[in-house]
Amino acid sequence: MTDSRDELAQLRQRIDGIDDQILELVSERxxxxxxxxxxxxxxxxAVQVYRPEREAEILRRLSDANPGPLSNEQVAVLFREVMSxxxxxxxxxxxxxxxxxxxxxxxxxxxxxxxxxxFSPQNTIGSVFREVESGSAHYGLVPVExxxxxxxxxxxxxxxxxxxxxxxEVELRIxxxxxxxARALDEVERVYSHQxxxxxxxxxxxxxxxxxxRLPVASTAEAxxxxxLDAKSAAIASEAAAERYGLPLLQLRIEDHHGNTTRFxxxxxxxxxxxxxxxxxxxxxxxxxxxLLYQLLEPLARNGIDMTRIESRPARQQGVWEYVFxxxxxGHAEDEQLSEALSEVRDRxxxxxxxxxxxxxx
Numbered sequence: 096m097t098d099s100r101d102e103l104a105q106l107r108q109r110i111d112g113i114d115d116q117i118l119e120l121v122s123e124r125x126x127x128x129x130x131x132x133x134x135x136x137x138x139x140x141a142v143q144v145y146r147p148e149r150e151a152e153i154l155r156r157l158s159d160a161n162p163g164p165l166s167n168e169q170v171a172v173l174f175r176e177v178m179s180x181x182x183x184x185x186x187x188x189x190x191x192x193x194x195x196x197x198x199x200x201x202x203x204x205x206x207x208x209x210x211x212x213x214f215s216p217q218n219t220i221g222s223v224f225r226e227v228e229s230g231s232a233h234y235g236l237v238p239v240e241x242x243x244x245x246x247x248x249x250x251x252x253x254x255x256x257x258x259x260x261x262x263x264e265v266e267l268r269i270x271x272x273x274x275x276x277a278r279a280l281d282e283v284e285r286v287y288s289h290q291x292x293x294x295x296x297x298x299x300x301x302x303x304x305x306x307x308x309r310l311p312v313a314s315t316a317e318a319x320x321x322x323x324l325d326a327k328s329a330a331i332a333s334e335a336a337a338e339r340y341g342l343p344l345l346q347l348r349i350e351d352h353h354g355n356t357t358r359f360x361x362x363x364x365x366x367x368x369x370x371x372x373x374x375x376x377x378x379x380x381x382x383x384x385x386x387l388l389y390q391l392l393e394p395l396a397r398n399g400i401d402m403t404r405i406e407s408r409p410a411r412q413q414g415v416w417e418y419v420f421x422x423x424x425x426g427h428a429e430d431e432q433l434s435e436a437l438s439e440v441r442d443r444x445x446x447x448x449x450x451x452x453x454x455x456x457x
Contacts, residue, residue, distance in 0.1 A: 121177060128181040144185045145208075145234065147263040147361070148370035150178055151454035155372065158457075171457055172206075179209020188212040191226035191235040193219070197316030197336035203267040203359040204236040218313070220249045224257050227362050235362035236265070242356045243295050246406050250360065251421050254378065254450055255408075261376050261451030263361030268354075271296050271315075273346040274337035275322055275329035280345065283307055287318035288331035296331050298351040316340075358456070366428075370454040373427035374403070377437070380410055380419040380446040391420065394439035398432055401425040410446075419446060428452040 132144070157174055158167040165173075182188060190208050193200040194216020204214055215232055217223045226232040237253075240246045271292055277283050285308040286293070286300065292315050293300070300309065307329075312318050315332035316339070322330035323340040330342065337344055379391055395402055404423040426433040428449050441447040 124177065125181050125184055129184055132185040143365075144182045145188060145363075146367070147454050148367040148373075150175075151370045151372070151457060153178070154457050175206070176209045176211070179211030181211075182209075183211035188234065189215055189232045191215045191217050191223045191232035193217060193223055193237055193314070195314060195316045195320075197319060197333065197339040198314045199267060199269055199333055199357060200236060200238060200359065201316075202333060202335060203238075203265045203357070206267060207236070207263065207265045207359075207361065208234075220247075221253055224253050224259060224362065227259055227364075228257065233363065234262070235259070236359050237362065238357050239360045240358050240404070241269070241291060241295070242354065243350075243352050244291055248408065251406060251408055254421075255419065258364075259362045260364060260366060261360050261453055262363040262365065262367055263453050264374065264456045265359040265361065266456040267357050267359065269295065269350060269357050270333070270348055270355075271331050271350045272334050272337060272344050273329050273349050274319060274332055274342035274344050276326040276343065277329060277345065280304060282327060283329045283345075284327040285310055286329045286331060287312050287321045289313070289315050289318065292318070292331040295355055296349050296351060299349040303346075303349075361453070366451065367453055369427040369429055369452075372455050373425075373430075373452055374423055374455050375426060375428050375433065375437075375452040376421070376423050376450040377440075378419055378421050378446065378448050378450060379440060379444045380417070381444045383417060388420070390443050391440055392422075394436045394443075395422075395424060398436035400433055400436050421450075425455075426452075 154171050154174060157170055161167055161170050188208060190204050190212050192204045192214055196216055201214060201216065215226060217226060220237050223235040223237050227235040237250050238247045239250045275283055280303060283304060286304060287310050290311040293309050293311060312321065315330070316336045318330035319332040319336040319340040319342055322328040323342050329345065330337070331349065334344065381387055381391065402422060402424050406421045407418045408421065410417040410419045424433065428434060428437060429452070437449070
């Protein structure tokens with residue numbers, strides 16, 4: 096027994112020593128980050144503390160060098176927080192997101208920017224765009240598509256009237272929980288959630304709560320707030336939203352597809368340089384004619400460009416039954432092969448705009 100206690104004491108001493116080394120190295124990293132800002136200021140360069148391509152390169156390098164036992168995802172979480180804290184020493188960032196607090200969008204924003212940023216919840220996707228456009232926020236974060244339910248059309252439509260660029264993307268695994276003050280499922284009379292949440296849990300609801308009223312609200316966080324007011328109500332929301340509003344969890348992982356993932360876009364100004372593993376988003380259109388879509392896409396195929404997504408939306412300013420196409424491709428607009436292909440697409444289109452070239456989600 097004594098030997099066992101001595102061994103544990105020695106191991107804890109080793110951990111204490113390692114923690115001291117980690118603290119020393121993190122502090123040194125922060126000091127070097129401050130020196131970088133000072134050098135930029137001395138040269139008259141704008142101090143741009145958020146460099147998506149640089150952060151992506153760091154995280155990929157660390158993932159490739161990761162010896163374990165921590166997973167690459169855990170390593171990324173740790174170092175995002177280190178980078179976030181170092182950023183805040185130079186210039187605190189304000190990030191607008193589709194709120195309120197407790198939404199999956201806030202979770203995605205925190206995952207990407209870390210806790211060193213200040214987060215500003217907005218009621219609508221349009222408000223997120225306006226906060227960044229007005230300079231009230233440095234960056235914004237909005238959902239754009241879900242692997243189960245498809246595209247968020249309002250986000251795409253908002254790009255047609257905005258000068259903002261896409262400077263990054265975040266992918267977040269969506270795990271829905273049923274939360275309520277009810278003690279059992281048979282006490283639940285109504286379920287609140289965002290329409291996406293209700294749709295993503297439709298099969299589970301059909302089996303376990305087939306007769307319960309389903310009420311769509313503005314967000315999963317709002318659903319948790321409303322459910323907290325009535326013991327006969329439940330919310331489909333994240334565990335974070337349930338905790339924020341003091342709701343016990345009745346059932347975890349009720350989403351119909353456990354690979355359920357939402358993709359979010361980071362909005363800002365400027366164009367990140369290539370990181371080596373990038374994605375480019377664009378919007379194109381032309382007068383309706385036979386073979387229009389083929390003519391717009393043919394240069395991409397001929398140049399071996401991998402197209403990862405295409406969505407059509409009504410071109411509201413052009414006329415009835417006219418459409419614009421939102422396209423995602425692999426690569427950066429500065430890459431020679433992609434640049435040549437995009438130049439051909441531009442020549443064939445009446446509307447052509449690169450929405451952004453940015454590092455792929457990590």
